[in-house]
Amino acid sequence: MIKSVKEHIFNFFSSPYAFISALPLIIISSSRLAYGIIAFFALLWVCLVSTMIKNLTKNFFPGLFNNILLISLCSAAGGIFLLIFSFVNPLLAKETILISLLTPVYCFTSESAARAESAEWNQALLESAVDALLPGIFIIILSALREILGFGTLSLPGGAGAIQEIFKLDVLPYPLKIISTSGGAFMLLGYIFIIFRLVKSYSKKAARSGEDDE
Amino acid sequence: MKYLAALFLLSAFSLNLPLQTGLGVRALRDDLGRSVKNSFFECAVLFISIYIQYALFTFAFSPLNLVFFKYFMIFPLSAVFPALMQIFHSKVILKYMPDNKCGDYVFDFSYKTGLSIAAVLLVLYIAGSPQEALVLDLGFCFGIFCTALVLKAVSLRLVQERTSALFRGLPLMLISMGLLAMIWTQVIYIYLIQRGRF
Numbered sequence: 175m176i177k178s179v180k181e182h183i184f185n186f187f188s189s190p191y192a193f194i195s196a197l198p199l200i201i202i203s204s205s206r207l208a209y210g211i212i213a214f215f216a217l218l219w220v221c222l223v224s225t226m227i228k229n230l231t232k233n234f235f236p237g238l239f240n241n242i243l244l245i246s247l248c249s250a251a252g253g254i255f256l257l258i259f260s261f262v263n264p265l266l267a268k269e270t271i272l273i274s275l276l277t278p279v280y281c282f283t284s285e286s287a288a289r290a291e292s293a294e295w296n297q298a299l300l301e302s303a304v305d306a307l308l309p310g311i312f313i314i315i316l317s318a319l320r321e322i323l324g325f326g327t328l329s330l331p332g333g334a335g336a337i338q339e340i341f342k343l344d345v346l347p348y349p350l351k352i353i354s355t356s357g358g359a360f361m362l363l364g365y366i367f368i369i370f371r372l373v374k375s376y377s378k379k380a381a382r383s384g385e386d387d388e
Numbered sequence: 389m390k391y392l393a394a395l396f397l398l399s400a401f402s403l404n405l406p407l408q409t410g411l412g413v414r415a416l417r418d419d420l421g422r423s424v425k426n427s428f429f430e431c432a433v434l435f436i437s438i439y440i441q442y443a444l445f446t447f448a449f450s451p452l453n454l455v456f457f458k459y460f461m462i463f464p465l466s467a468v469f470p471a472l473m474q475i476f477h478s479k480v481i482l483k484y485m486p487d488n489k490c491g492d493y494v495f496d497f498s499y500k501t502g503l504s505i506a507a508v509l510l511v512l513y514i515a516g517s518p519q520e521a522l523v524l525d526l527g528f529c530f531g532i533f534c535t536a537l538v539l540k541a542v543s544l545r546l547v548q549e550r551t552s553a554l555f556r557g558l559p560l561m562l563i564s565m566g567l568l569a570m571i572w573t574q575v576i577y578i579y580l581i582q583r584g585r586f
Contacts, residue, residue: 356409
């Protein structure tokens with residue numbers, strides 16, 4: 175694993191609690207896989223474009239109102255993504271407006287664009303890609319899990335009705351449907367964190383017993 | 389009047405932004421030590437910011453056919469108003485009223501969490517008139533304030549009660565929030581009955 179990924183704050187295997195910064199995006203976009211995929215591309219686009227522009231204009235970027243300008247830059251990247259995407263799939267673009275508008279907020283709060291000022295362009299782009307990819311991949315995995323358990327199906331962007339269902343399970347226990355709601359997503363995340371703690375404590379115990387054997 | 393009351397309940401509980409979308413949860417969790425008064429001021433700033441944006445997008449952008457530009461402007465505008473409030477607080481209140489009990493407040497809560505963006509979008513979609521927008525706005529801010537208080541109480545209980553190390557802290561808080569979200573969602577039936585859809 176490359177160093178920037180291994181030491182990254184959003185690396186799930188280092189610290190899943192850091193994901194709380196991207197919690198709104200995770201909760202909103204993980205209800206269906208199609209939305210998760212859109213969130214993944216929106217994150218990638220907004221983080222990369224805003225970082226690239228910030229890095230290229232770092233000599234001209236005024237120090238005064240730096241934050242407001244950075245917010246405008248991230249927001250413009252999000253708006254352009256929404257504009258392009260509304261030409262490709264207008265229905266899905268309308269359904270995912272909030273996701274497209276929250277990605278600039280994540281980009282600003284994770285400081286991926288702000289860090290571009292003090293780095294070389296290739297290093298800045300790499301760090302920004304990591305910023306976008308780690309939560310993006312987590313969102314896709316979680317959305318697939320939530321959609322299968324909650325709706326009994328898997329959907330992809332496209333088709334006449336904005337999203338296309340790949341398959342549909344006929345038999346699905348009714349209580350599992352709560353996972354498709356936001357309350358269910360909170361609970362699922364809570365249990366994921368508990369499983370993470372459990373795995374971490376077992377791996378620590380195994381490492382200790384290995385040291386004792388030696 | 390009944391419809392406005394139903395709208396208030398819908399925005400405060402069923403569409404409670406921190407509990408239904410996770411917006412602002414990190415800030416609320418990090419600022420659990422902040423006073424109730426500070427949370428109240430933050431919600432008041434959010435309230436004014438949402439209503440100004442609603443008025444701007446409805447009465448200035450729509451007649452000029454600039455509806456799509458709101459998606460470009462919504463985040464910067466959400467940041468401008470709290471920034472102006474921050475300047476006003478530090479340059480005027482703290483300078484000319486040094487004996488006030490306001491303390492050193494920070495107003496970055498609404499835009500850094502995305503709460504303002506989601507609230508403005510929902511107000512623009514649901515509200516049919518300025519009165520409805522005002523009630524929705526009030527409901528959203530009241531809901532956020534209530535959630536801040538509830539999360540404060542939940543975190544206090546988590547410290548006081550003896551819980552398993554696996555559940556302690558964030559996991560139990562997320563599970564509690566999930567249960568609260570499921571309970572508060574049911575308030576939507578009051579709104580649906582009022583609209584004659586149930």
